[in-house]
Amino acid sequence: MTKLFLKIFTALISIITITLIVGYWFMQQLLIYPQQHVNLTSSTTITVARGNTAIGIVHKLEKQGLISDAWKFKYLVKIEPQWAQIKTGLYDVFPSDTLADVLQRINRGEEKSFALTLIEGKTIKEWLHTLSTTPQLSFSDDVFNQILIENGDDSGLPEGKFLPETYHYHAGDTAKAVLSRSYKMMQQDLQQAWQNRDADLRLKSPYELLIIASIIEKETSQATERNWVAAVFNNRLKKGMRLQTDPTVIYGMGERYKGNITRKDLREKTAFNTYRINGLPPTPIAAPSKASLFAAANPAKVDYLYFVSRNDGTHVFSTNLRDHNNAVNKYQRNQK
Known part of the structure; x- marks a missing residue:
């Protein structure tokens, strides 16, 4: 009886030991999982829409062939819940990225940035043409007049009233929001120049x-x-x-x-x-x-x-x- 008990006890210890070793190994694999590099030769973008989850995003990356073993992420977020925090938007993914880089970017809301350059010496008509070829920015032909009206200027004469500059924006922003910044900056600079004019x-x-x-x-x-x-x-x-x-x-x-x-x-x-x-x-x-x-x-x-x-x-x-x-x-x- 004693020998049988010892055999059972020894077997249980062995099983527990193996389980602990395997569990530790599996835990380590989960913890290092975000450090795998994405499979890219050139930059791309991913969209995080309302209702998306971090687990869903990781599976999407796997379907695109950018990472492997997405199933591990389901268990990782149970251990480290911070990986599940994401913000909506359009995000860059670079060839040098690890999965951790991508997820941290999404977690911090570091969306892909676009640039609209309004060139000095150009007319409103020429700027409208620029807007028509600007990516990820919606606009209407009367956007300049809309901004004038919202700022109490109902002259209908937008020419010259917007500051030429390079403006950065994110996917989903509107031209109206970007151009409102341009209008306000011009008014500030104009008032400053006028106040400091030569006598x-x-x-x-x-x-x-x-x-x-x-x-x-x-x-x-x-x-x-x-x-x-x-x-x-x-x-x-x-x-x-x-x-x-x-x-x-x-x-x-x-x-x-x-x-x-x-x-x-x-x-x-x-x-x-x-x-x-x-x-x-x-x-x-x-x-x-x-x-x-x-x-x-x-x-x-x-x-x-x-x-x-x-x-x-x-x-x-x-x-x-x-x-x-x-x-x-x-x-x-x-x-x-």
Whole structure:
């Protein structure tokens, strides 16, 4: 009887020992399971929708061939419940990722980020075209006007009132939300520029500053020239001279503009033809950058009244018509 008991006891000890060893090994396998690398050669994305679970996401990754042994995850979350915490959204998965990297990204809500770049010097119409090709961002053609109305501006004139910049967003965001940030940033920068304007500035309102800034943006891409261009326009306004700037004419021509301005175009009296009208055009003609706003508010202390392109992105500035005509002959009419 004693021998039988010893045999049974020994067998039980062996079974328990083996069970503990196997259990320990299995536990270790579960704990290291999230450290397996995903099977990818290039980046991809996964969507975590409302109602999805972490276990479901891991099984989805297995079906896509990105990981193996997804069944282990069901037991892992019983041991370490934090792996079950996820947030909805669109997430990147990179070739260098482990399963832990992916799950931690989803747990922290680090969604895939997209970028919308609103380029300075472009019009609302051109920006609408950009929006039409922007991924994961819904919009309507009247989105700019919607934002104006929501902010108490019922003018229906969105041109120039949104700050050109690169804006980051996530899948599911709307263009309205992104562009509202652009509108508010422009209003802040415009007010700051206006409050710090030069005392000799011949403009009556922040909106007039916005108009001049938009013209400066179209006239030069050179940072060193912005204040000089601003000075030319401010000096002309002080003397009662017309601005005579081609970009306003082009804007007024709209779809008729095919790359060249004719004498007939310059003679046509439109609201934007600054060769025919006194003062400023009625609205901005493009989106000015922050740099152009502050240049418009603080023109250089120079006496220039004219400038002409050298056809290399820079300009020749002149204080009198004779020097200006000489520069025009040299750079625009190829006369020496």
